[in-house]
Amino acid sequence: MFETFDDIRADIAARLGQAAADRKSPLHTLVVATADADARVMVLRAFDADAWTxxxxxxxxxxxxxxxxxxxxxxxxxxxxxxxxxxxxxGRGRIETDTPLVQQAWEESNNYARRCYLGDGPGALSDAPTSGLPDWAEGIQPTDEQVMPARENFAILLVELDSLDWFHLAHDGHVRAQFVRDGSSWAARWVAP
Ligand SMILES: Cc1cc2nc3c(=O)[nH]c(=O)nc-3n(C[C@H](O)[C@H](O)[C@H](O)COP(=O)(O)O)c2cc1C
Structure with missing residues (x-):
């Protein structure tokens, strides 16, 4: 089934494309780790298979x-x-706030999703348990006008992938392959699982 590097790289691309489109995919939520040794769950919104982003x-x-x-x-x-x-x-991460892609992502969001960016910023301290949202925004779908101030807090994270590690668990032997971007192509190798 997964005999060649091309098969495996195609499998990775297909899996990521499917994960972005399907909320029920196990890869729809991914763990994203940063250089400060922190990690968090995030929803995969899109995968650009040409740019591996x-x-x-x-x-x-x-x-x-x-x-x-x-x-x-x-x-x-x-x-x-x-x-x-x-x-x-x-890969390399990049935060964008004011590019056409950010605006497109914002326009494709609904007002429930946009509402998340209305309140206090993630990590802001509170004296009591809080959603961070202003009271008036709790439990409602705000109007376009009401969510407008949230736009300045909205950003996209783009991760341009430059290395892939694919690990397949199997009773008759796990298999693992690695790919490293080499210009416009990928160098591939098998490694012990
Ligand atoms: C299922 C799930 C999905 C989440 N999706 C996102 C997301 O798409 N974007 C995001 O910024 N945070 C998301 N979060 C919250 C983050 O895990 C994290 O708590 C938050 O972004 C705090 O920011 P920090 O990681 O910069 O401290 C999600 C959390 C859960 C549990």
Missing amino acids: LRFHTDVRSPKCHVIGAGSPVGVLGYDRDAKVQLRLR
Whole structure:
């Protein structure tokens, strides 16, 4: 089934494309690790298979955005339990706030999703348990006008992948392959699991 490097790289691309489109995919939520040894779950919003680039949505005020900035290393981890495939991906992260792609992502979001960016920034301290949202925004879908101030907090994280580690669990022997970007192509090798 997975006999060649081309098969495996195609499997990784197909899995990421499917994961972005399907909320039920086990890879729809991925663990995103930053250079400060922190990691968090994020929703995979898009995968550009030509550029091997992942897109996530986030709040520009969150600590990870300060760490990632315009080109810091990012690790991405996911496990597809049914397929028994682990993906360990690495690349350069980039936070964007005012490019056409950010505007497009914002326009494609609904007002429930936009509402998340209305409140206090992630990590802001509170004296009591809080959603961080202003009281008036709790439990409602705000109007276009009401969510307008949230736009300035909305950002995208792009991760341009430059190394892929594919691990397939199997009773008759696990298999693991690694790929490193080499210009416009990928160098591939088998490694012990
Ligand atoms: C299932 C799930 C999905 C999440 N999706 C996102 C996401 O798409 N973007 C995001 O910024 N945070 C997301 N979060 C919250 C992050 O895990 C994290 O707590 C938050 O972004 C805090 O920012 P920091 O990692 O910069 O401290 C998600 C959390 C969970 C549990």
